[in-house]
Amino acid sequence: MSDRPPFLEAEVVKKFLTYTALIPLLKTALINFSAGTGAVVQPVRTIVPVANYGGFLGVMPAYSATDDALATKVVTFYENKRAADENEISAFPSHHSTVLLFEPRNGSLKAIIDGNVITDRRTAAVSAIATKLLKPASADVLCILGSGAQAHSHFEVFMELFSFKEVKMWSRRRESAELFASTMKANVQVCATAREAVADADVIITVTMATEPILLGEWVKPGAHVNAVGACRPDWRELDDSLMQHCVLYVDSREAALKESGDIILSGAEIFAELGQVLKETKPALAEKTTVFKSVGLAIEDTVSAKLVFDLWSATKTPE
Ligand SMILES: NC(=O)C1=CN([C@@H]2O[C@H](COP(=O)(O)OP(=O)(O)OC[C@H]3O[C@@H](n4cnc5c(N)ncnc54)[C@H](O)[C@@H]3O)[C@@H](O)[C@H]2O)C=CC1
Numbered sequence: 283m284s285d286r287p288p289f290l291e292a293e294v295v296k297k298f299l300t301y302t303a304l305i306p307l308l309k310t311a312l313i314n315f316s317a318g319t320g321a322v323v324q325p326v327r328t329i330v331p332v333a334n335y336g337g338f339l340g341v342m343p344a345y346s347a348t349d350d351a352l353a354t355k356v357v358t359f360y361e362n363k364r365a366a367d368e369n370e371i372s373a374f375p376s377h378h379s380t381v382l383l384f385e386p387r388n389g390s391l392k393a394i395i396d397g398n399v400i401t402d403r404r405t406a407a408v409s410a411i412a413t414k415l416l417k418p419a420s421a422d423v424l425c426i427l428g429s430g431a432q433a434h435s436h437f438e439v440f441m442e443l444f445s446f447k448e449v450k451m452w453s454r455r456r457e458s459a460e461l462f463a464s465t466m467k468a469n470v471q472v473c474a475t476a477r478e479a480v481a482d483a484d485v486i487i488t489v490t491m492a493t494e495p496i497l498l499g500e501w502v503k504p505g506a507h508v509n510a511v512g513a514c515r516p517d518w519r520e521l522d523d524s525l526m527q528h529c530v531l532y533v534d535s536r537e538a539a540l541k542e543s544g545d546i547i548l549s550g551a552e553i554f555a556e557l558g559q560v561l562k563e564t565k566p567a568l569a570e571k572t573t574v575f576k577s578v579g580l581a582i583e584d585t586v587s588a589k590l591v592f593d594l595w596s597a598t599k600t601p602e
């Protein structure tokens with residue numbers, strides 16, 4: 283291999299970052315993160331608003347001693363207000379990310395890795411982990427609100443791991459939900475309103491760029507489980523106060539959620555546990571209650587994903 287760090291593009295990440303390989307790694311990373319023993323070192327990400335353009339730049343470093351993995355993701359996400367005009371279809375993605383993977387022993391740069399597939403898959407995999415623990419015992423109906431990149435990765439892993447009888451989707455732009463449904467192998471029912479999509483759902487996933495609530499507590503079936511993935515800014519919402527205040531609330535990181543999640547900060551909802559605590563069984567999974575898993579996204583998830591991709595890719599290379 284040359285001294286220049288390789289760039290691993292999205293196709294390489296897609297090939298090696300399977301959910302089967304990723305999920306056990308994420309579970310361990312979340313347990314180590316929540317244990318607070320120092321096995322995972324990860325500050326809350328730094329965010330630089332790009333105010334003139336409705337954008338944000340996030341820097342997300344983490345180190346896992348257990349995985350011997352050191353990396354930082356750099357991610358940009360843009361509100362794309364122009365697309366909020368229903369007639370405007372923007373083909374430009376709202377999120378872009380890159381992961382820099384380092385050699386922990388000496389700090390050298392090992393690889394530059396496309397971060398988009400990592401972000402999509404690790405986020406969906408963490409929602410799937412939460413859902414396994416928190417969904418009601420009988421879960422037949424899945425509802426997805428939003429039809430972008432995260433909707434695709436969530437659908438992908440949820441179809442792989444669960445056997446829902448029905449999948450319902452609502453998206454702000456109906457054409458986009460219809461396009462989603464037509465490209466998927468499973469039957470997806472496109473609904474005219476979020477309320478219609480949510481009715482009777484046992485598991486709900488919110489994956490939108492909404493800044494105001496799109497999911498109201500009064501629509502949610504008692505005992506359902508919600509994965510709230512969007513609204514990662516302190517003044518953005520996806521869920522209303524009623525849902526936030528009447529659920530049992532789980533988060534990926536208590537510290538990050540209290541800094542970044544508008545749904546938590548503005549509703550004053552109380553956090554019950556971190557997902558890593560439930561995985562370690564130091565806090566219970568109250569699956570019979572209405573539960574919300576509020577995910578903001580953690581650098582440690584990107585770090586262990588990047589290390590996995592790099593190791594599997596390296597193993598296919600013959601030394602010069
Ligand atoms: N928790 C986590 O770890 C992560 C969270 N995210 C968040 O997940 C959300 C979805 O991300 P992507 O799928 O990558 O974005 P995307 O841009 O691919 O899709 C966004 C979806 O939201 C819809 N949308 C946009 N504005 C809306 C509004 N005002 N009301 C209702 N729907 C609206 C769009 O039509 C589209 O269906 C974003 O909020 C993103 O920041 C993204 C990555 C990781």
Ligand SMILES: O=C([O-])C1=[NH+]CCC1
Nearest residue numbers: 357401514578579580
């Ligand atoms: O974890 C992540 O990469 C992100 N969370 C919200 C926007 C991007």
